[in-house]
Every structure is written in structure tokens, then in C-alpha cells.
Amino acid sequence: MLYLKKIIPFVLMLWLVPATLAAQNNGQQQSREELERRKRELQKEIDDANEQLKETKKSTRESLGQLRALRDKITLRSRLINNINEEINFINGDINTALRDVKTLQKDLDTLKAQYAQLVVYAYKNRSSYDMMNFVFSAQSFNDAVKRFQYLKQYREYRRRQADNIVTTQEQLNHKIQNLENQRIKRSDVLKTEQDQRATLEEDKKEKDEVLSKLKGREKELVADINQRNKDAQKVQAAIRAVIRREIEEARRKAIEEEAARRKAAEEKRRRDEEARKAALAAAEKAKADAAAANNANKPAAEKPAPTPVKPPEPTPEPAKPVARTENVLEATPEALALSESFEANRGKLPWPVDAGNIIEHFGIHQHAVMEHIQVPSDGIVIATNKGGAVKSIFDGEVKSVVVMPGSGYVIIIRHGQYFTTYVRLQTTRVKKGDMVKTGQVIGTASTNDIENTGEVELQIWKGINKQNPEQWIRRR
Numbered sequence: 001m002l003y004l005k006k007i008i009p010f011v012l013m014l015w016l017v018p019a020t021l022a023a024q025n026n027g028q029q030q031s032r033e034e035l036e037r038r039k040r041e042l043q044k045e046i047d048d049a050n051e052q053l054k055e056t057k058k059s060t061r062e063s064l065g066q067l068r069a070l071r072d073k074i075t076l077r078s079r080l081i082n083n084i085n086e087e088i089n090f091i092n093g094d095i096n097t098a099l100r101d102v103k104t105l106q107k108d109l110d111t112l113k114a115q116y117a118q119l120v121v122y123a124y125k126n127r128s129s130y131d132m133m134n135f136v137f138s139a140q141s142f143n144d145a146v147k148r149f150q151y152l153k154q155y156r157e158y159r160r161r162q163a164d165n166i167v168t169t170q171e172q173l174n175h176k177i178q179n180l181e182n183q184r185i186k187r188s189d190v191l192k193t194e195q196d197q198r199a200t201l202e203e204d205k206k207e208k209d210e211v212l213s214k215l216k217g218r219e220k221e222l223v224a225d226i227n228q229r230n231k232d233a234q235k236v237q238a239a240i241r242a243v244i245r246r247e248i249e250e251a252r253r254k255a256i257e258e259e260a261a262r263r264k265a266a267e268e269k270r271r272r273d274e275e276a277r278k279a280a281l282a283a284a285e286k287a288k289a290d291a292a293a294a295n296n297a298n299k300p301a302a303e304k305p306a307p308t309p310v311k312p313p314e315p316t317p318e319p320a321k322p323v324a325r326t327e328n329v330l331e332a333t334p335e336a337l338a339l340s341e342s343f344e345a346n347r348g349k350l351p352w353p354v355d356a357g358n359i360i361e362h363f364g365i366h367q368h369a370v371m372e373h374i375q376v377p378s379d380g381i382v383i384a385t386n387k388g389g390a391v392k393s394i395f396d397g398e399v400k401s402v403v404v405m406p407g408s409g410y411v412i413i414i415r416h417g418q419y420f421t422t423y424v425r426l427q428t429t430r431v432k433k434g435d436m437v438k439t440g441q442v443i444g445t446a447s448t449n450d451i452e453n454t455g456e457v458e459l460q461i462w463k464g465i466n467k468q469n470p471e472q473w474i475r476r477r
Contacts, residue, residue: 035086042080045477048358049073064222065384065454067215067370068360070208077201084194091187098180105173113166215370222370230377232407237379240422243401243413244465247420251329251336330418330464340417343395350394350474351440353423353459357385360456363469380422380460381470387455389446391423394459394474399435399443408458409447424458 053069361382397416410426426444446455
């Protein structure tokens, strides 16, 4: 029984430890899945940047597109290296855990073997059948003899289980050792990958520096291009604001007309009600007068009552004050309000206007890619895509304007309640003013940037006359 008391804690440990490890592994597994997912996304973005770089390199001169593609590659590869380092940390944790498990199992195995050796020695010393029988029959009573016999059976069973535990623990130990070796091999492979990525990162940085150096030698040309783009952007912005203001004025005019019509209808109803009330009052007065005259005709003159005074007509109520217009006239109709709310509900989930591409110019004011002392404004985001690639509406709405702007190609403005999406730098268009479009419907094709040798489209989002950051509205890729 002494041996049973010694073995019970070990058995409990073997039962509880796997459950604890399983709970820890479950949390780690989720983190690893997220790590692997992000690793695949980064690799896909790097591949896209490589394809973009290949297209821009077809040009005979260095371009901002090459510089942007190289910088994107450097940023993405740095993130990938960080991702790989996190994976290495996970593997190191697995190796440390495996080492602890191996040491624990080895210690437990040594304990089991020592205990089993004692059992074997005891069994050898008492191997005689005569000693066993003598042990049973030397009992003072029959019940005592049965208990001694049961004890011998339990002892043999316990010794058998000890042997099985040794085998099981040895198998677990071998499995842990093999797992430890596999983790070490995996760490070696991942470290090799990390080193390769760092080497490639250094090559990308050198190439970026070379392109940047050559572009800085064309500063006058780049400044002229910046000025021209700013002029084109100002014209586009003026056209967009004009369309939005026209929509606001049109919505305000309709709201005023509807309010005037409502007031006119209310006034007409009030006038009819007043005329009906006066007619009813006159009829009642006449009936009362006729009844009084008939009654007085049958009475002596002294008994005739004084004439009943006629009740003056009630004062006409003042016209109702006009109801205040909706705070935002662009949402004056239930349909426009529902469209605005639906657009807002999809913030961060709106689709991209192109099937494939990457952002090469972000929203807002930022430093020029080459001349860091120059601030460059952007009213939306510029997406590099396939030349002539399809451009799609990112939400249901009505086309409010389709114009051609010098230097910007076709510009399409679509209204979604109080929101407007604008698609600039289109080569062709497939819609016209007044068309109703659906999410994902092709509205045109991307223009071609001959210098960059790529397709381009600019997406702008407006809330009334206020510009929005499109990256906060479209889904992340």
C-alpha cells in the first residue's frame, strides 16, 4: 500500500498536465493562426508590389512609381521580418516547453524505474510459492486470509501497472524528444528565411536609394509636375463642389416648394373649415330665431322675451408657422436619409473601386516622395491598377455628373444621400448623368499613366462639402 500512496500523485500529474497544456496551446494556436494569416497577406502584398515595380520598370526613366513601389516593398518586407521574428518567439517558447516536459518525464521515468526495481527485488526475495501460501494460511481467521489473498492480487496488479506506466512514459518521452528536434529544425528554417528576407531588404534599400538619387537630379521637372497636378486637382475640386452645392440648392429649393405647398394646402383646408363653421353657425342662428318668432306669436306682448344676442364669430386663428426644414437638406426625403444611413453603416466595409491594385497616394497633406521639403495635398486616394482596368461604383446611388477635366480624364460623381463618391482619372465612362447605379457596377475604365506604365484611378469621398479619408471607408486588403 505504501507504493500505491507514492504512485497516486504521479498519476494525477499525468492526468492534469495535458489538460493545462491543451488550454495554453489553444490560446497559442489562435495567435499562430492570426500570425500565419497576416504572413500570407504580407507576402501577397509584396508580390503585388513586385508586379507593380516590374510594370514601372518598363518605362525608360526612373519614376515616382518605381520609388513608391520600392518604398512599399521595404515597408511590407520589414513587417514580414517582424512577423517572422514573432514566429521565432513562438518556436522558442515551444522548445523551452518541450525541454521542461522532457526533463519532467525523464525524472518521472527514473522514479518509476526505481520503484519498479524495488518491486522486482521484493518479488524475487519472496518468489517461493511456499512463502506465498504460508503468508495466506498463517492468518488468524478466514476473513484475514481472504484479505491477504486480495492484497497479493492487488500487489501483482500494481506491479503490472507500474510496468505499463514505464512503457507509456518512455513513449511520451520519445515523442517529446522528437517534437523538440522538429521544433529546432523548424527554428533553423525560419531563421534562414529571416536572414534571406533581411538580405533582400538591404538590396531593396540600395535600389531605392539609387532611384531616389536619380530622381533628385530632375527636381525642376518634378516641381513642374507637382504644380500642374495641383492645378488639375483644384479644377476637379471646384467642379465637385459646384455639383454638391447645386445638389444642396436643388434640395433646398424642393424643400421650400414642398413647405410652401404644405402651407398652401393647410391654409386652404383652414379656409374651408372656417366657411363650413360660419355656415353651420348661421343656420343654427336662423333656426333659433325662427323658433323664437313662432313662440312669441302665441304669447301676449308683455311676455315676449328680449331678443337673444347673436354670438359673434370666433376669431380666425393665425396661419401655422412653417415647420423647420430638415437639418441636412440632402436628407430631406426618406429615401435620401435611408441611403445616407446605409452608407454610414458600411464604413470600413465598402469595396474597392478596382479588382486589383494598391494605394500609391494617400489622403491629406504629406511630404513629396523625393523632395521632402515640399508638402503635397491629396483630396482622395490614388490607386495604381491595371491599364484600362474596370472601375466600379462602391455603393448604390445616382450619377450626378460626368465631365471631362483636362489632365484628369473623366470625372464621375455619384450621390448617396448626403454622401458623394467621386471617381477621377478615368479613361472611358459607361454611365451618364441621372443613371442609377448599384454597388460593384462598372462605371468606366482606369486611365493610363504613360510615365509609370500603369493604370490609375483616384477615389474621393465627400460628406456634403467636406472631404473624407477614403481609407477609413473602404475595406482593408
